[in-house]
Amino acid sequence: METQDHKFRVAVDGSRLDQFLAGQDTGLTRSRLQRLIVEGQVLVNGATAKPSNKVRSGDLVTLSVPPPRPSSLEPQDIPVTVVYQDESLVVIDKPAGLAVHPGPGHPDQTLVNALLAMCPDIQGIGGEIRPGIVHRLDKDTSGLMMVAKTHQAHIDLSAQIKERQTTKGYLALVEGTPTPTQGKIDAPVGRHPRRRTRMAVVVGGKEARTSYKVRDQFQAHSLLELYLETGRTHQIRVHMAHIGHPLVGDTTYGHASPLVDRHFLHAFHLAFKHPVTGEPLEFRTGLPSDLAPALDVLRNP
Structure with a gap:
């Protein structure tokens, strides 16, 4: 290269x-x-x-x-569902519990390690620590992610995200029902002033906008469909807690729940333009097996 x-x-x-x-x-x-x-x-x-x-x-x-230096990251055979792949990019359905890239507490066994085993050529694309990564999901959030396999794809996909030309939709189970049942949360998000590992709605934070609508309503919970206009850390979790409807199972911004073992958030919808051909690409995925049963319980109390 x-x-x-x-x-x-x-x-x-x-x-x-x-x-x-x-x-x-x-x-x-x-x-x-x-x-x-x-x-x-x-x-x-x-x-x-x-x-x-x-x-x-x-x-x-x-x-x-300059050409990327050989990465110190080790390829690891970690099962990841591939939704789409060509010579420029790969779309995966990330399982919950898998961190996107190495960090404190998880030096390996991450999505990046899995990608290096699946697509060795992504080594160094966009950076040594996060090869191919153009956007992230929290470790305990599941769902669709796109990954660049070439430098040019990394530039183009990153630009689409920056210019807000991508579609990123999520399903979340929250406590209660928001009023109105369809709306937009426009509240700046930044580092929590006292708890530095958390984010919060703060004056002077980065602009953050989340659109939502109630997709299904239960006695004490609602299933929401949400779309991000911006991509701040923990944005959906912070915004929903801010309006009094934290995600079910979110022990950081809400509390634990007997319904699920992690926060109920799944990236189910992803759309963007192919970085080479410009062709519109759109992907959807259903709820994973650790979240879907919670809805069955709520529908049949």
């Missing part, structure tokens, strides 16, 4: 160099862009610069992305 070169012309004065690049369609995280700047892989008008340097209108910014 060869070095990928990108050139960008600055249109507006005043942005930091790392902020400017983060706003371009590179498919790279801001932290990786900062590392590339420090490593001298970014030139402004032919000269190296610092991440904090300000760019000016007319500047030519050149970004060189």
